Amino acid sequence: MSMRLNGAQILWECLVREGVEVVFGITGGSIMPVYHELPNYPVRHVTVRHEQAAAHAADGYARATGRVGVCMATSGPGATNLVTGLATAQMDSSPVVAITGQVASTVLGTDFFQEVDTTGITMPIVKHSYLITDVRQLATAVKEAFYLANSGRPGVVLLDITRDVQLAETEFDYPSSVNLPGYKPHLHGNVRQIRQAAEMINQAKQPVIIAGRGVIIARAEDELLALVEKAQIPVVTTLLGKSAIPETHPLCLGMGGMHGEAYANHAMQSADLIVGIGTRFDDRLTSTASTFAPAAKIIHIDVDPAEIGKRVRVDLPIVGDALNVLRQLVPLVQPATHPEWLARIEEWRADTRKRDILWRNTTELVPQYVVRQIWEATRGQAIMVSDVGQNQMWEAQYYLHQRRRGLITSGGLGTMGFALPAAMGVAIGCPDALVWVVAGDGGFQMTVQELATVVQEKLPIKISILNNGYLGMVRQWQEFFFKRNYSGTPILGPDFAKLAEAYGIPGITVKEKSQVVEAIQRALAIEGPVLIDFQIEREHNVFPMVPVGQPIDKMIRRPLES
Amino acid sequence: MSVAPNSGNYSRRTLIALMEDKPGVLGRVVNLFRRRNYNIESLSVGHSETPGISRMTVVVYGNDAVIEQVAKQLYKIVNVTKVSDISTEAAVFRELALLKVHATSATRAEIKQLADIFRARIIDVYPESMILEITGTEDKVDSLINMLRPFGIKELARTGRVAMVRGAGGVGGSGGSH
Numbered sequence: 001m002s003m004r005l006n007g008a009q010i011l012w013e014c015l016v017r018e019g020v021e022v023v024f025g026i027t028g029g030s031i032m033p034v035y036h037e038l039p040n041y042p043v044r045h046v047t048v049r050h051e052q053a054a055a056h057a058a059d060g061y062a063r064a065t066g067r068v069g070v071c072m073a074t075s076g077p078g079a080t081n082l083v084t085g086l087a088t089a090q091m092d093s094s095p096v097v098a099i100t101g102q103v104a105s106t107v108l109g110t111d112f113f114q115e116v117d118t119t120g121i122t123m124p125i126v127k128h129s130y131l132i133t134d135v136r137q138l139a140t141a142v143k144e145a146f147y148l149a150n151s152g153r154p155g156v157v158l159l160d161i162t163r164d165v166q167l168a169e170t171e172f173d174y175p176s177s178v179n180l181p182g183y184k185p186h187l188h189g190n191v192r193q194i195r196q197a198a199e200m201i202n203q204a205k206q207p208v209i210i211a212g213r214g215v216i217i218a219r220a221e222d223e224l225l226a227l228v229e230k231a232q233i234p235v236v237t238t239l240l241g242k243s244a245i246p247e248t249h250p251l252c253l254g255m256g257g258m259h260g261e262a263y264a265n266h267a268m269q270s271a272d273l274i275v276g277i278g279t280r281f282d283d284r285l286t287s288t289a290s291t292f293a294p295a296a297k298i299i300h301i302d303v304d305p306a307e308i309g310k311r312v313r314v315d316l317p318i319v320g321d322a323l324n325v326l327r328q329l330v331p332l333v334q335p336a337t338h339p340e341w342l343a344r345i346e347e348w349r350a351d352t353r354k355r356d357i358l359w360r361n362t363t364e365l366v367p368q369y370v371v372r373q374i375w376e377a378t379r380g381q382a383i384m385v386s387d388v389g390q391n392q393m394w395e396a397q398y399y400l401h402q403r404r405r406g407l408i409t410s411g412g413l414g415t416m417g418f419a420l421p422a423a424m425g426v427a428i429g430c431p432d433a434l435v436w437v438v439a440g441d442g443g444f445q446m447t448v449q450e451l452a453t454v455v456q457e458k459l460p461i462k463i464s465i466l467n468n469g470y471l472g473m474v475r476q477w478q479e480f481f482f483k484r485n486y487s488g489t490p491i492l493g494p495d496f497a498k499l500a501e502a503y504g505i506p507g508i509t510v511k512e513k514s515q516v517v518e519a520i521q522r523a524l525a526i527e528g529p530v531l532i533d534f535q536i537e538r539e540h541n542v543f544p545m546v547p548v549g550q551p552i553d554k555m556i557r558r559p560l561e562s
Numbered sequence: 563m564s565v566a567p568n569s570g571n572y573s574r575r576t577l578i579a580l581m582e583d584k585p586g587v588l589g590r591v592v593n594l595f596r597r598r599n600y601n602i603e604s605l606s607v608g609h610s611e612t613p614g615i616s617r618m619t620v621v622v623y624g625n626d627a628v629i630e631q632v633a634k635q636l637y638k639i640v641n642v643t644k645v646s647d648i649s650t651e652a653a654v655f656r657e658l659a660l661l662k663v664h665a666t667s668a669t670r671a672e673i674k675q676l677a678d679i680f681r682a683r684i685i686d687v688y689p690e691s692m693i694l695e696i697t698g699t700e701d702k703v704d705s706l707i708n709m710l711r712p713f714g715i716k717e718l719a720r721t722g723r724v725a726m727v728r729g730a731g732g733v734g735g736s737g738g739s740h
Contacts, residue, residue, distance in 0.1 A: 123590060124597045128640045131586070148640065182582060182643040306634035309627060 002173045007135045007166040008033040011099070012041040014142035017174050020070050022046060022061065022428050023099075024054040028074025029114055031101030033166035046424065046457055049449040051078050053421035055085020056447070059094045060422030063408045064383060065429040066219065068095045068149050075101045076114030079160075080121065084415060086156045087125040091412030092240060093217060095154035097145050098122075104164040105133040118160045127155030135168040143175045152185030153304040154217060186305060189320030189328065197275070197299050197316055198332030204273035204297075206341045207233045210256070210285070213240035213411070214278015214302060214322050221245065221404055223326035224277065231336045234345055236264045238279050239396055240411040247400035248380070253345070254400075257285040258546045259393040262555055263348035265544070269553040270344075271296040278302060278322045281311045282412065289313075291551035301325050355558035358398075365513045367391070367466045367536045371398035371438065374464065377520045378434055382462075383408060383426055387419035387439035389473040391466045393542040395438045403433075417446030420463065424450065427459040434462070434524075441467040441493045451503040454529050462523050463505075463531040465496055468538045476541050480556070500531035508532045570625035574603060575649040576725050577633060578733045579618045580610060582641040590639050591618065600624070600632050604657075604722030615643065619724045646733040648725060658695065658721045659703045660685075664714030665692045673713060680706045691716060 005013065011034055015023070022044040027035040038045055048054045051073040058069030069089075073082050079100040089096040103112040119131045128148050130141040138161065145157040201207060215224050221244055228235055228251050235245050236256040245252050256264035268274065274296045279285070281300075286292035289312045297315040300308050301322060308317040318325055353359075357368050371394050374382070380402035386395040386409040401407055408426055410418040419439045427435045444465050454461055475489040497507025506526055510519045510533065523530040544555035581587050588607060595602050603621040610617035622632050633645045665673050670692065677684055677694055680702065686693035696706050700723060707715065727733065 119586065120589070123593050180640060182637075183640045304638075306631065306638055310631060 002171040004169055005172045006033070006169045007138055007161065008037040010135070010138050010170070010172050011142065011161070011166070012037055012043065013172060014139055014174060015043060015070065016041055018068070018142070018146045020068070023070045023072050024048055024057040024061075024425065025072030025099075026051050026054060026074070026078060028078045028101065030075035030103055030163045031072065031078070031099075031166075033163065034072070034099070034101065034161075044428070046428070046453065048421065048424075048453050050447065051081035052085050052417070053424070053447055053450045053453065055082045055089065055096065055098065056415075056418050056421035057425035057428075058096045058098075059085060059089040060385065060408050060425030061429040062089070062094045062096055062154075062425070063092070063422075064405055064426040064433075066217070066405075067429070068097055068146055069425060070097050070099065072099045073101070074114065075103055075118065076116045078114075079116055079118040083121060083125070086122060086158070088410050088413045088415040088418060090125050090127065090156040092410065093154045093213060094156075095150035096156045097149050098156060098158045100158065100160045101166070102131070102160045102162045105162040106164065108133070108162065119158065122158050125156065126158050129158040129160065131160045132165050133162050135165045135170045138165060139172060140175055144178050144180060147178045148180070148183065152183075152187070185303065186319045187303065187321040187324055189301065189318040189325040191328070193316060193318045194325060194328045195332060197301075197318060198329055200273055200297060200299060200316060201231055201233070201275065202334045202336070205338070206271050207231070207273040207275065207338070208267050208271040208296075209233050209235045210238065210268070210274060210276045210279050210281075211235050211241040211244040212238045212277065212279025215241060215244040216278075216405060218278065218303070218322035220277075220323040220326050223323060223330060225249075226330045227326060227333060230330060231333050232338050232342065233275070234267055234342065236260070236268055238282065238285050238411070239392075239409065241279065242396060243401035243404055243406040246402050248402065253349075255396050257552060258287065259397070259542050259544065260285075260552070261397070262352050262544050262557060263345055265546070265552040265555060266348045267345050268293050268296075269551065273297050273299070275299045276301065277326070280307045283311070286312060287546055287552045288549055352558070355560055357558065360561055363513055364537050365511065365516070365534065366540055367394045367534070368398050369513060370464065370466060370516055370534050370536065371395055373516050373520055374436060374438075375399045377517070377524060378436065380406070382406070382434040382436045383430060385409065385419045385423040385426055385435060385437050387437075387443035388414045388416045389440050389443060389471070390468075390476065390542050391438050391440040391443070391472075393473075394466065416443035418443070420444065420447050420454070420461075421450050423461045424453060424457065424459055427461050428457070435460070437461055437463040439463070439465055440472055441465055441469065441496070442471045442491055444496075445491075445493060448499070451500065451505060455504045459529060460527060461529045463500075463529065465531070465533050467493060467496065467533050467535050468540065469493065470538065473542070475539070476545075479539070479541070480545070481547070496531060496533035505529045505531055510534045570627060572623060572625050573649075575622050575624060575629045575647060576653070576655065576723065577620045577622060577629070577636070578646045578648055578725060579620065579636050579642055580644040580733065581616050581618065581639070582643065583609070583614050583616045584641055587616070587639070587641045590641065591636065594635055594639065598631070598635060600628070606722040606724055608724075619722070621723050644733060648727050648733065652728045653725050654728060655699055655723050655725045656697055657700050657703050657723050658697045659707070660717075660719045661694045661696070661707065661710060661715055662691055662717035663694060663710050664690065664716055666690065669713055673710065676706070676709050682706060
């Protein structure tokens with residue numbers, strides 16, 4: 001049954017039909033007709049304080065729920081402010097639909113007030129985009145946008161809608177299917193290749209699985225665990241693969257790569273078989289590709305054929321959705337034990353344990369201790385939203401995720417300022433979860449304005465700042481590779497607790513190790529949002545650390561206590 | 563099968579891509595080449611045998627791994643419906659060029675003789691110049707250009723390579739018959 005509606009109404013009708021419960025955005029001239037209709041539809045709108053936050057919040061929502069996140073902005077500066085957030089989401093295969101207003105089609109291309117070439121600017125950072133200049137194209141474009149965003153390898157789809165389209169009327173019929181002749185995701189792996197993979201796994205003496213975000217996107221955690229336990233294969237995860245397997249599992253080696261655990265890196269470098277599942281073998285994981293896993297045959301399972309052979313040599317590619325492929329693969333794999341291999345890994349792990357700073361008798365307020373205490377207090381069940389830099393690596397090393405989709409972080413783009421706005425999306429998408437931000441003082445100040453949104457929307461986010469007064473990761477690199485020339489890295493911050501109070505959020509300052517546990521307990525006891533400013537050791541480093549260009553087992557290790 | 567980046571010899575390769583004839587599609591393709599740092603030697607686009615579908619011939623300089631990446635990345639563009647690497651197939655390659663050559667009564671006959679040798683057509687004659695049209699492989703076009711250079715080439719327009727696989731099969735996957 002069709003109705004006569006204007007473009008703005010059609011957009012909301014489509015969003016409701018796609019099950020959209022929340023939109024993050026900021027209104028403005030070229031999107032006003034859409035906002036005018038908003039109160040008539042059962043969709044929650046979160047007005048953020050900067051459009052970048054709208055994109056991050058939609059991204060956080062999408063990562064935490066697996067559903068499409070939606071953000072909205074006006075033309076010109078509204079659209080350009082979205083760009084960082086869209087690039088962040090696209091790089092990490094997060095399903096986001098971005099809706100931007102555009103100047104009227106009659107003045108398009110005339111450098112009109114607040115006109116910018118939004119589809120042009122975003123072209124390299126989206127999966128697909130539409131510039132809609134005819135209201136009759138709108139419903140089909142929205143239908144396709146949602147389908148594209150969350151099928152195959154998920155990504156960002158942008159809908160740029162001219163202002164006249166928002167006001168023009170047409171008969172509304174929501175299409176029931178899409179017609180995209182050039183888009184056919186390969187979801188089912190080749191049976192012969194899957195059989196061959198099983199054979200390679202059955203013959204391997206020193207296998208390692210590398211689990212990436214593709215496992216989480218495909219919701220293949222059960223199947224991964226089944227494979228791991230049946231064939232007793234140790235698992236290294238990528239940063240974005242964390243929480244694909246419970247991290248206290250004895251076969252979980254945690255994150256590998258540039259700041260990965262030494263035993264994870266040694267395992268990959270000594271493996272005779274690597275099974276990469278839903279990972280793009282990113283440079284932070286492998287370092288220089290030619291030095292990666294020199295003794296291993298590589299099986300690469302990925303839904304995106306363009307990732308196969310892009311960075312590392314692949315002996316057996318399987319293009320398909322991780323869930324489908326693993327379901328077919330697990331029954332073909334024979335039970336195995338690999339006792340010698342696992343014993344060797346345990347030796348490496350024991351060596352790491354000896355070096356752990358948490359065993360040291362120190363009164364220093366070190367970030368590892370802070371993260372570990374948050375882990376203890378939340379029993380590994382929180383959804384952690386980390387920012388970028390040292391804080392992100394300490395979180396990755398010391399918070400052992402037990403909850404699925406328990407870590408939300410910007411991996412590929414490494415976007416500082418991601419954590420707080422992304423956490424808003426997480427909190428709305430997962431209202432029953434405990435959401436905990438870990439950020440540095442640098443990244444936190446990049447999107448700090450969203451504290452107002454957190455309060456306005458009553459989002460019970462626990463915010464912990466690992467505050468060292470530096471852009472710490474860069475300072476660490478300067479210490480090792482730039483002669484301690486701390487150029488541009490020392491930064492002044494406000495009194496974060498007072499700042500939080502100014503927004504109406506309880507603020508806690510922690511300066512001593514002895515205050516950490518109590519502060520975390522206080523934060524958990526408070527129902528709403530809380531901010532804790534952990535004033536940590538200023539020049540503390542993230543170890544292990546693989547210098548750029550070195551193989552991943554040539555690490556600067558955590559020092560042994562002397 | 564083994565896929566390894568950064569291996570194999572570099573050569574000129576020919577890809578055929580079919581894509582929906584929609585606004586912005588060519589922009590997406592060109593943007594992809596730029597952003598991924600592919601070395602494109604020529605690119606030509608026009609209508610195909612199917613209404614609504616454009617056909618692009620692109621000549622890329624690369625090794626097996628590069629060409630495979632170009633093809634896969636092209637195919638990821640939602641509006642691209644088919645990508646074929648026809649470099650190793652029996653195919654015809656053609657390019658068309660228009661040349662405006664400086665020509666006087668003294669040199670006109672010699673230029674006409676060269677045109678005949680290359681089966682180029684003279685399509686415009688003025689007292690001081692003439693326009694030649696040549697169709698052939700890039701090598702043939704290059705040769706004619708070299709021969710005409712001493713006379714003074716005032717303008718040159720080349721289309722870039724278009725290509726088609728020989729025989730009944732085609733890149734459309736339907737056998738090519740209608």
